[in-house]
Amino acid sequence: MEVPKDLLYTLEHEWIRVNGKNAVIGITQFAQDQLGDIVFVELPEVGSLIEKESPFGVVESVKTVSDLFAPVGGKITKVNKELETNPEIVNSEPFGEGWIVEIELSEAKDLESLLDPDAYTEQCEKEME
Amino acid sequence: MSTSSNLKVTPLIDVHKEFRGKLVPFAGWKMPIQFQGVIPEHQCVRDGVGIFDVSHMGEIEIRGPSAKSLVQKLMTNDIDSMQDNQVLYTLMCLETGGVVDDLLVHRFSEDHYFLCVNASNTEKDFQWILKNSDSYDVAILNTSSVTAQFAVQGKNSEALLQKLCATQLNEIKYYHFEKVKIHNFESIIARTGYTGEDGFEIYIDARHAETVFRAIMDTGKEFNLQPIGLGARDTLRMEMGYALYGNEINEQSKPLEAGLGWVIKLGKEDFIGKTELEKQKKAGNKRKLAGIRLLDRGVLRPHYQILKNGTSVGELTSGTFSPSLNTGIGLCYVSSEYAEPGKKLEVKIRKLNVPAELVKLPFLPTRVKKN
Numbered sequence: 001m002e003v004p005k006d007l008l009y010t011l012e013h014e015w016i017r018v019n020g021k022n023a024v025i026g027i028t029q030f031a032q033d034q035l036g037d038i039v040f041v042e043l044p045e046v047g048s049l050i051e052k053e054s055p056f057g058v059v060e061s062v063k064t065v066s067d068l069f070a071p072v073g074g075k076i077t078k079v080n081k082e083l084e085t086n087p088e089i090v091n092s093e094p095f096g097e098g099w100i101v102e103i104e105l106s107e108a109k110d111l112e113s114l115l116d117p118d119a120y121t122e123q124c125e126k127e128m129e
Numbered sequence: 130m131s132t133s134s135n136l137k138v139t140p141l142i143d144v145h146k147e148f149r150g151k152l153v154p155f156a157g158w159k160m161p162i163q164f165q166g167v168i169p170e171h172q173c174v175r176d177g178v179g180i181f182d183v184s185h186m187g188e189i190e191i192r193g194p195s196a197k198s199l200v201q202k203l204m205t206n207d208i209d210s211m212q213d214n215q216v217l218y219t220l221m222c223l224e225t226g227g228v229v230d231d232l233l234v235h236r237f238s239e240d241h242y243f244l245c246v247n248a249s250n251t252e253k254d255f256q257w258i259l260k261n262s263d264s265y266d267v268a269i270l271n272t273s274s275v276t277a278q279f280a281v282q283g284k285n286s287e288a289l290l291q292k293l294c295a296t297q298l299n300e301i302k303y304y305h306f307e308k309v310k311i312h313n314f315e316s317i318i319a320r321t322g323y324t325g326e327d328g329f330e331i332y333i334d335a336r337h338a339e340t341v342f343r344a345i346m347d348t349g350k351e352f353n354l355q356p357i358g359l360g361a362r363d364t365l366r367m368e369m370g371y372a373l374y375g376n377e378i379n380e381q382s383k384p385l386e387a388g389l390g391w392v393i394k395l396g397k398e399d400f401i402g403k404t405e406l407e408k409q410k411k412a413g414n415k416r417k418l419a420g421i422r423l424l425d426r427g428v429l430r431p432h433y434q435i436l437k438n439g440t441s442v443g444e445l446t447s448g449t450f451s452p453s454l455n456t457g458i459g460l461c462y463v464s465s466e467y468a469e470p471g472k473k474l475e476v477k478i479r480k481l482n483v484p485a486e487l488v489k490l491p492f493l494p495t496r497v498k499k500n
Contacts, residue, residue: 036151036360037168039450040428040457042479058479060428062167062450063360084426 001124002029004095008111009120010071015095016114018105023072026099027059027090030124035061038090041083044101048076052110057100059090068100072110078102139184140277140338144346148356155359156249158185163358170361171452174324178283179357180345187251188276188332189244189258193267197239202400203261204234205384205393211236216304216319219392220384221254222402226409227380230254231372231389233321235306243317245278245330247374261401277338281345282328282365284496285352290318290329292348293341298329303499312344323362325369325495364449367458370420370490376431376446377418377460385409386462387418388490416443417468420488421476422451422458427483429459429476436475436482442467445476453493463487 007015013031017024032038042058050056052073059066079101083090090098105111115123136159139145145152150161161182164170173179191200201208206219215236221229230250235243246254255271262269281290287298296309298318306319314337322328333341346354363373372378378387385393385406395407423429429448434441443463451458467474470489475482 036163037166039168040426060450062364062428062452063162065428065430 001121002095003117003121003124005117007095008071008114008116009123010069010114011123012069012071014068014071016071016111017099018111021105022077022102023074023105023111024099024102025068025071027068027094028120029094030127031066032091032094032098035059035064035066037062038087041080041087041090041100043079043081043083044076046076046079050074050076050103059087070103071114072103072105072107074103074106074110076101077104137185139182140335141182141184141342144339144342145182145356150356150358153359156185156247158248160185161356161358163360164356167358167360167364168452170355170357171364173353173355174283174326174357174361174365175453176283178281178285178289178328178349178352178354179361180342180349180354181280181282181357181362182277182342183280183330183362184277184335184338185248186278187244187246187248187254187271187273188278189246189251189255190270190272191242191244191258191267192240192270193265194240195265195267196242199258199262199265199267200234200242201397203258205400205402205406206234207394207397208234208236208242209397213238214305214307216306216321218304220378220389221257222384222400222406223380224402224405225380226383226402226405228374228378228382228384229257229380231374231378233319235317235319243272245332249375275335277333277335279331279333279338279342279345280322280324280328281331282322282324282357283326285354286326286328289345289349289352289354290331293344294318301329303497312341314341316341320498322497323369323371324365325371325491325493325497326365327496327498363447364452367447367449367460368451368453368492369495370460370492372418372460373447383409383414386414386416414465416462417465418446419443419461419463419468419470420458420490420492421445421461421463421474421485422454422456422488422492423476424473424484424486427457427478429457429478431459433459434477435461435463435485436477437467439482442474451492458488458492
């Protein structure tokens, strides 16, 4: 199970790449594998404000609907429009071209509760048991 | 994740693990929902051939001098019209007209039938049949636990299975069956299925299931045969508009609304539910089952509301993303006044009202081998 070392993670299987005041968010390799073939991603509006832990989008596979929960609060600065026509790149490149949104962080302390790669790997192992 | 402690397993559980099937609880069974993925598995069946373990399905045998008259009384379709080695799709109804189950009746002879029933209903059906058989000279056996079932579906299914059988499979017509030795084991092979493709359903002694399944997998390599999970079974049946018990029909539903009038023979002698179904037919349908497809991006799911000018006029019973049409599709009950193919409506998906239209079923032309 791929868990890049330069990212932070949530228990809901999202990843966060912090770059100064901005954070890019996506779902992990583990998450896309659990969901199966992704056929639809519902994205928020650019400019909308989201609260930490509130739902901000939806990922749907053939089998199931999964809410995306904001790992950090802030303003949506970019959404990955490519996912509207090619949602399957979340399956093929979850940590790269399959990113979902970029958020301008409102509070840096939101990052404190996130998991580091080791803690996240442990979490995945627990769930696979 | 549900606990899997009390789940039943099919004789193929080890094979599923070997082929890396994702096992989930389904109708009290631990079943593979997918192997390589729902979409590639779906395409595999549409383009060539796939194999499903459907050993969770129930099998009930009815034998004895009164077998024909009992089955005729239990079923809405006309059992008297059946020939030996024929299969018939039918409903088994309550006195209220609600559906106990939808099932396949196989006739060996007029004193021996076997029924293939839904996994979730097997015990209920068995008890229902027993309860209604008091005055009939029959033996009723639930053989589900000793019977395995595979479905081999897709245009290459005959060519593949022929390599393992001496019997000429092209002589088994649509909705007929034969006793056939497959890989030297006795089985019943019926030209039936739940995918809309040509294909076969194979019933075999559970003790030989793994051996025969592996033989089919080996022989199937040249046809690129893949194991298919329940996920693709659902998308395949939905593209054909086939009802699924628990979704489109249940003990409360009115089967005439579900478009199942073609298996309800009100002209035949008395059967359970006939009086009520006659009344329902006279009263007409307030709502009808229809196919629906999204005109915008998205996926349909059961229980989504169907709107016309903001008012609910129906509800989805099944929904998915169609791998063949690359769009959200579903089955829904909709008020009769709107139930016309081509009708433009909306589906409420979370906060959005998404444009959709009703579609004549099936969504794709069926390719079963009718002759």
